[in-house]
Amino acid sequence: MGDNIYTIAFYNLENLFDTEHNQYTLDEDYTPNGVKKWTPKRYRKKLHKLGTAISQIGSRTSPNPPSLIGVAEVENKRVIKDLLATESLVKLDYGLVHYESPDERGIDTALxxxxxxxxxxxxxxIPLMVDNLNGVRDTTRDVLxxxxxFNGEEVHVFVNHWPSRRQGGVETAYKRIEASRTIKEYMLRLEEKVxxxxxxxxxDFNDGPNSESISQLINGTQLYNATSKLLTYTSGSTRYKKSWLLFDQIIISQNFLQKERGTHEFLEAHIFDDHFLREWEGKYKGNPFRTYVGDNYFGGYSDHFPVFIELKYNG
Structure with a gap:
């Protein structure tokens, strides 16, 4: 392990809500009197578990704590601050970037x-302007x-949680294709100046590495999907009906593949799926150890594993 190895991660935190009702969002389920009975005790337990997990991402290959962590499914800035105040993270000097998004459930992304x-x-x-099938705007998450x-080198980071597949993967594909187009257009404007x-x-793109939305994002650009090879029949970042999926991905520009002094060089990508993050027994054995299955409280971490990449700084 070298001091010049740095970890960049993404983690969908599975509905990290506080316990208070926000009258402007659909968060009633995640309150003490809601159907999930989301109490302060359960909230603190989840924060502790997530803090422990985040602190260990990349620890096998780098002595440094993660440098950048993109997160999804956080209700507000407060829950991120509470997470960073947990025992595993409080001694690390983390900052955060967060904006409230128009998502109807109140879940956002953050860095x-x-x-x-x-x-x-x-x-x-970056607003994602996309309509539902009935013509009404889908109040989904912005792109952050x-x-x-990053260690003196300028980087441009996009943190995503693309529209869900709840109404069907095929039926909602156009929304994620629009998200892909939105980022690509933003990059084109940026490249006029940089x-x-x-x-x-x-x-969490809610699409796999071979989907049309991800292919559209990468095709004709200098982008490289650093995590695409992590999906196999026996591994992924989340699981649905006994099938592994890789919705959680990290895509980088190809100039990270070059070795130049004063820059970061891509080394490898991983899924952080250690034993303590998995279900240990029963019908869900091997799956991410999640907080809820339906309305049933399991007391785990998340229904997603974190994904991460390692970069080497060539000083």
Missing amino acids: VYLKSDFTVINSEP YVHGK ESPKYIVMG
């Missing part, structure tokens, strides 16, 4: 960053854009 490694230059939410300096920008596009 957590180690202040010693990353400095924010500017950030903004963060421009910053020569050879370094991109990190991470998220």
Whole structure:
């Protein structure tokens, strides 16, 4: 393990809600009197578990804690601050970038960053303008854009949680294709001002690496899906009806594949699926150890495993 190895991760935290009702969002289920009986005790337990998991991402290959962590399914800035205040993370000097999104359930994305490694230059939410099949706007998550300096090198980060497949994968594919187009258009505008920008596009795309939306994002660009080979018959970042899926991915620009002094070089990608993050027994054995299955409380971490990449800084 070398001090010049840095970890970048993405983690869908599976409905990290506080316990208070927000009158402007559909969060009633995640309150003490809601159907899930989401109590302060259960909230604190989930925070503790997630903090433990995040602190260990990449620990087998790097002595450094994760430098950048994109997260999805967080209700607000408060829950991220509560997460960063847990025992496993409180001693690490993490900052965060978060904007409230128009999602009807109130779930957002955010970027957590180690202040010693990353400095924010500017950030903004990129609205995803897409309609439902009935012509009414889908109030889905924005794309979070963060421009910053990573160990002095400028990078452009996009954190995503693309529209769900709840109404069917085929029926909702057009929404994720539109999300892909939105990012691609943003990159084209950026490239008019910046020569050879370094991109990190991470998220829960609700589509696999071979889907039309991901292919559209990568085709004709200098992007490389660093995580595409992680999907096999026996491994993925989440599981549905006994089939492994890789909705959680990290896509980078190909200039991360070059070895130059003063830059970061891509080494490898992984799924963080250690034993403690899995169901140990029963019908869900081997699956991510989730907080709920339906309305039944299991007390686990998330229904997704984190994915991460390792970068080597060539000083």
